[in-house]
Amino acid sequence: MAGGDAMSTMPATLATTQACPTFLRSVLAFARRELREAITSRWFPLYTIGFAVLAVATSFMSLAGSGSLGFAGFGRTAAGLLNLVMLIVPLMAMTAGATSIAGERERGTLLYLLAQPVSRLEVLLGKYLGLSLALCASVCIGFGLSAGVLAWRAGGTGVGSFLVLVALTCLLAVVMLALGLLISVSTRKASVATGIAVFAWLTLVFLSDLGLMAGTIVFKLRVQELFALATLNPIQAFKMSVITQLNASLDVLGPAGVYASRTFGGALAWILLGVLVGWGVLGIAAAAIIFSRRSPV
Amino acid sequence: MIDARTVTKRYARLRAVDDVSFRVEPGQAVALWGSNGAGKTTLIRCLLGVIRFRGMIEVGGVHVRRRGKRARANIGYVPQELAFHDDMRVAAAMAFFASLRSVNHDRCVLLLDRVGLAGQDRKRVRDLSGGMKQRLALAVAMLPDPPIIVLDEPTSNLDAGGRDEVVSALRDLKAEGKTIVFASHRPDEVLALGDRVLVMERGRLERDTTPQELWSSAADIRTMRLHVRAETEADAARLLRQGGHAVNHNGHGLCVSVARDQKAAPFRLLANADIHVRDFEFLEDVEWRGATP
Numbered sequence: 001m002a003g004g005d006a007m008s009t010m011p012a013t014l015a016t017t018q019a020c021p022t023f024l025r026s027v028l029a030f031a032r033r034e035l036r037e038a039i040t041s042r043w044f045p046l047y048t049i050g051f052a053v054l055a056v057a058t059s060f061m062s063l064a065g066s067g068s069l070g071f072a073g074f075g076r077t078a079a080g081l082l083n084l085v086m087l088i089v090p091l092m093a094m095t096a097g098a099t100s101i102a103g104e105r106e107r108g109t110l111l112y113l114l115a116q117p118v119s120r121l122e123v124l125l126g127k128y129l130g131l132s133l134a135l136c137a138s139v140c141i142g143f144g145l146s147a148g149v150l151a152w153r154a155g156g157t158g159v160g161s162f163l164v165l166v167a168l169t170c171l172l173a174v175v176m177l178a179l180g181l182l183i184s185v186s187t188r189k190a191s192v193a194t195g196i197a198v199f200a201w202l203t204l205v206f207l208s209d210l211g212l213m214a215g216t217i218v219f220k221l222r223v224q225e226l227f228a229l230a231t232l233n234p235i236q237a238f239k240m241s242v243i244t245q246l247n248a249s250l251d252v253l254g255p256a257g258v259y260a261s262r263t264f265g266g267a268l269a270w271i272l273l274g275v276l277v278g279w280g281v282l283g284i285a286a287a288a289i290i291f292s293r294r295s296p297v
Numbered sequence: 298m299i300d301a302r303t304v305t306k307r308y309a310r311l312r313a314v315d316d317v318s319f320r321v322e323p324g325q326a327v328a329l330w331g332s333n334g335a336g337k338t339t340l341i342r343c344l345l346g347v348i349r350f351r352g353m354i355e356v357g358g359v360h361v362r363r364r365g366k367r368a369r370a371n372i373g374y375v376p377q378e379l380a381f382h383d384d385m386r387v388a389a390a391m392a393f394f395a396s397l398r399s400v401n402h403d404r405c406v407l408l409l410d411r412v413g414l415a416g417q418d419r420k421r422v423r424d425l426s427g428g429m430k431q432r433l434a435l436a437v438a439m440l441p442d443p444p445i446i447v448l449d450e451p452t453s454n455l456d457a458g459g460r461d462e463v464v465s466a467l468r469d470l471k472a473e474g475k476t477i478v479f480a481s482h483r484p485d486e487v488l489a490l491g492d493r494v495l496v497m498e499r500g501r502l503e504r505d506t507t508p509q510e511l512w513s514s515a516a517d518i519r520t521m522r523l524h525v526r527a528e529t530e531a532d533a534a535r536l537l538r539q540g541g542h543a544v545n546h547n548g549h550g551l552c553v554s555v556a557r558d559q560k561a562a563p564f565r566l567l568a569n570a571d572i573h574v575r576d577f578e579f580l581e582d583v584e585w586r587g588a589t590p
Contacts (some may be wrong), residue, residue: 114347118375295348
């Protein structure tokens with residue numbers, strides 16, 4: 001080896017205690033690496049461009065629909081973007097999270113990472129932080145382009161509503177990412193994890209609504225039960241949260257919305273935010289417990 | 298330096314490591330010897346604290362199961378095959394592991410130079426040869442200058458040149474006084490590096506001996522590598538063992554020990570069972586013959 005002789009000149013340290021990186025240092029190291037890898041991977045530009053194109057298209061359509069009524073461009077578009085966000089962002093976040101740990105395990109890189117002086121919690125939180133930053137960057141780029149179109153065509157009225165939507169969308173992305181990571185630590189193959197993530201997304205986005213409707217008819221659910229069940233779905237909690245934060249009435253959601261508005265009043269926004277944050281915290285906590293118990297190979 | 302007591306690792310009904318106890322003193326080089334499935338890799342994973350196991354392992358006085366992170370800070374690990382992200386550049390990979398080990402950039406440059414990878418830092422990991430990847434893994438393992446190096450068959454995927462490079466580097470580390478634990482299926486490597494050999498079979502520690510004792514009566518034994526079709530490898534290994542040969546079956550051909558005047562015997566055994574030997578080679582045993590008293 002070229003460095004064979006030189007290797008022997010290395011300082012011989014036989015001390016039994018080597019420097020151990022701090023928790024924060026390890027987490028940040030993994031976060032940096034995850035962010036760098038996300039940006040150079042295929043999914044990041046694909047999702048970013050896809051989301052940006054759809055957001056800009058939605059903005060143009062909202063503007064076209066406004067006619068000459070002199071509407072508040074940002075506020076109206078924020079409402080228009082809500083449905084788009086509910087579809088796209090959970091899919092982005094859950095699939096990105098699902099492939100993360102399972103992919104490392106499948107490639108054999110997870111064992112090598114865990115053979116370093118790091119804990120599993122540090123690896124998991126580092127990946128979570130890095131992917132969260134990547135997802136939020138992707139969402140902000142999409143919304144940023146959309147905001148540019150709106151500012152150019154309709155001025156800055158209602159920009160507050162728009163920023164609320166951006167912030168809540170980032171929160172949704174982070175929450176759904178935690179659920180994606182939960183799937184990822186529970187599976188061995190990235191393809192299986194992606195499949196489960198897509199099925200979970202379908203369930204949360206489409207099937208839960210259908211189930212709720214069917215349940216209401218079959219079990220004759222009371223309105224408070226209907227509201228509680230709807231709130232258990234993080235995507236529904238996000239939707240109600242956005243509508244509440246935009247100062248719109250939940251009456252548009254039917255009897256359950258009316259019940260929620262009248263029962264909880266001003267506290268409703270905090271309850272819904274709490275539900276969202278709770279999903280994220282529970283998701284990442286469950287992922288950490290499962291990850292600590294599963295073999296890295 | 299390493300104290301393992303009654304280490305047991307089960308996968309469902311299989312005991313991959315079965316009640317294994319051993320000690321490694323500072324500065325010793327200990328080889329784990331055995332066929333595929335003998336439990337060498339599993340024992341190394343227990344040593345690193347990356348899988349759950351029963352029993353107790355202390356590394357530098359630190360309990361691996363309770364304080365795995367602290368224990369691993371004393372260990373540099375080289376896997377059988379480098380498991381880096383292929384898209385990463387060499388410099389970025391070094392920088393990432395340096396940040397995990399609290400090591401500065403200058404040390405990365407120095408180590409890349411010392412393992413002969415100076416000027417390769419812009420290359421992506423996937424563009425490195427097998428030998429270069431193992432040298433990179435060695436550089437990563439040496440980042441914090443750890444007192445213990447653990448290697449899992451580090452030369453099994455290398456050609457003769459790459460193997461010599463890695464063995465030479467390990468000899469230098471041994472001369473520095475590093476404690477080395479390595480899994481191997483090559484007698485020449487074990488004799489060149491090992492002070493002791495832990496012979497494992499079906500998860501159990503069968504013998505704790507020296508390389509010279511293990512092969513002293515085998516001065517006239519040579520080791521050849523036979524290449525047969527992948528689907529017949531397991532049958533071939535079984536037949537050869539039944540024929541009284543020591544066989545290592547590690548996915549890169551069958552390493553078979555034969556008496557110097559009976560080199561055709563394995564071929565006859567396999568031919569009788571209609572197993573076709575595609576190719577064969579003798580492992581370079583000059584070094585280990587030299588090491589035998």
